[in-house]
Amino acid sequence: MKQLFYIFISFILLYACTPDGKDLQAPEILSAGEQTCPLNCQEFTPGGLIEFAYLFRDNVELGNFNIEIHSNSDHHTHGTEAGECEHEHEEEHTGTPVNPWVFNRDYPIPSGQTQYKAQVRIPIPEEVDEGEYHFMIRVTDAAGWQSIRSVAIYLSSSSHSL
């Protein structure tokens, strides 16, 4: 009985009091300064280009990142940033999607990185529905923590930006 007790105690001491190298922090999605793109409520043109640029940072090691773009013609909101943006011609671009743009791609981050400036050129197809889209940025670290950032973008052929 006494021995069993010592086993319990030593196990508890061993694991409760030993500092270990566990990663308990999720990675961060940060602005890439002037180049940061897309910004919330930014407008783009079908047939144009999104020059994605964000900075990822982790305390131990970054994992992968993913970019997913889907139509928000029904105005559902995921929002970390994505919210209501005001655009011209909004009324005519709200409703049932006909040919919504769906983009979904994973990107590796070279191993061993704690900081990584992600830059991706994403061509926008010509024949896609105009209107509001959600641009989702997801990044993981090697331990399996994930951070999400959602940015609202707007596609319009009459866009005067870019």
Place this chain on the structure above:
Amino acid sequence: MIKALLAVLMLYGAQDSSLVLGPAEIYGESHRQELMHTTLGSIEVGRNYLENNFSGTLIQSLSAIPGIQARNIGSGQSHASIRGLWGHRMVIAVDGIKHEGQQWGEEHGLEIDPLGIDRVELIKGPSSLLFGSDAVGGVLSLFTNYLPTRSFQGRAQLNFRSNNLSTGVSAHLEGRKEHFFWRMHLGGTLYADYRVPTDSIEYYSYRIPLHKRTLRNTAGREENASLMLGYVGEQLRNDFKVSVNDSKCGFFANAHGLEVRLSKINYDASRQDIDLPWQQVTHLTLHNHTHYHADRVLLEGDVAWQMNHREEHSEPVPHGYMPLPPDELERSFHKHCLTGKFGVTIPLSGQNRLQGGIDIEWQHNRRGGWGFILPDFETLSAGIYLLDRHCFSDELYIHAGLRYDPTWTAIHAYTDWFPTPGDEGKSIYKQRAVESKRHFDPFSWSVGVVWGPERWVLKGNLGKSFRVPSPKEMGADGVNYALFRYERGTADLLPEESYQMDLSVNWLGESLQVSLDPYLNYFPNYIYLNPSPAFEEGLQLYRYTQASVLRTGAELTIMYKILQRLELELKGEYLLARQMDGAKKGYSLPFTPPWGGNAGLTYRFSEEGYVRLDFRFAGAQNDIVPPEKATEGWYTLNFYAGKAFQSGRTTLKLGLRAENLLNRRYYDHTSYYRMIGVPEPGINLSLLLGIHF
């Protein structure tokens, strides 16, 4: 020997004899008998305890017992966790039959009427020997089969809760005429969105304002009905029971799983309505139990059929390559479970009691809806067991047993209903689950000793339990829309095995009673859903893997009778879990409860009246694993009072509870809504009115 047989008989024929008077228990000879009954740490509570501690759901009502935790899904649904193990890692049995719903779901509650239960027995520790697969963490055994003693008797109850404006009604009628008896139970609860002590919720740096501090769309309702018809003779008892449980409840509207979402539904229009997303479950049980006592041999047989139908509805939203779904039915599950049990108890010599039997269970599960997570499957298992109890004296016995559970699982294929663009511009309908058949041959065993000299009851148990991998763990391959992540099963998982050593030290003094239940638990191949750094279809990939896990912990209960009418009760629990290898080596397991407990002071102002002040607390949980959040420690102050008024055969019961009196804002680490940053309910006053006749 005779004593042991009597104990078995008492289990079936007894009235509510447990001496559980108020929120606190009074120990005595019966408590000693309960402790001596099993070699594992065990706790029994009766109907009185459940009524006095009624906190909305059955599991919440039991959560003050050290070693059992309620994992809440809002205010009206919760499921149980024994020492941090839940879902398929523990068994909930109703009158000896394993309750079968969709236990794998983190947001699925329990389909059992909390007010229709006569007695609860909690067995902490490996119990596969009695219940086969899943009984790794322990068993919460519920009994609804007490015999009526009079030709007509009954009880009715009315309860109100302020926090979620819940109103509950239940009526129980029963009677016995010579050898025949009947029991009928009806109950219903209606509740509104619950109130939290905060104006807004922060999730992924997104601020969700709350209307009037209520959690949008967490209202719900539940109805229960059951009827039991029985015969009880000198040697034979047979009871047949039909019961149905139906519930519907909403999910918090602004965040479902890991995703924040807003919709055009005006959730703030009413606190009472249930909008999308919501879940609805109907559970039907037919159960026949036969008990025949022939001379010295005891024969028992059970036949049961359970039907569980679950639907989860949400607003159709296109995701990734999935177009706009045609309707709101995100997932549905329709399960049938047939159980047959046969057992024999034979006293061999003067000291030996041999028990053997066979348990057969067949499960059939079908899915529906546009969200795929669990493939269709059938499972057949046949458990054969042999147990022996050898009594050296009235104070000392050993108990040993062996069980073999051959199990066959057939998983069906599933293919997406929408195409996904593949390589070279070709679209394919992705196959999510592959047809497969698995066979398992798990053995379980247990050896235990109970020694009860004078005021001590000392128990020790060493046992192996197992769990057959669930079809979800083997066959999942798709987006879990409820939790917004991609889950992938592993087809060749081995049955999860668990070895556990339990000790139980109990001192039953005149004015002081102490119970300490430590345990050490080792899983060579715990089935763990590992969040990986990879992505799949835009969502983080979670994969089922197997890792060795070591867990240890203890529960402590101290009861001290300061004065004749004044009692102090201290309860505490601690659990430490470590993954010893694999991708998350060094990490804990998800939903591991922090250390915690409660301290209560009860004053009995009369035979049937008490007031109690209760301080409930939990430490911080920083021992986390992705995607969990560290949770700060918390405490709540609670006040309870109750009084019974007797007039002839009629008893009027009045109960008052005030939970979280200080309206503290805190997070429960094991609650479903914890991960989206939703605090627990604020101040809650409840009133209970009961009449027994």
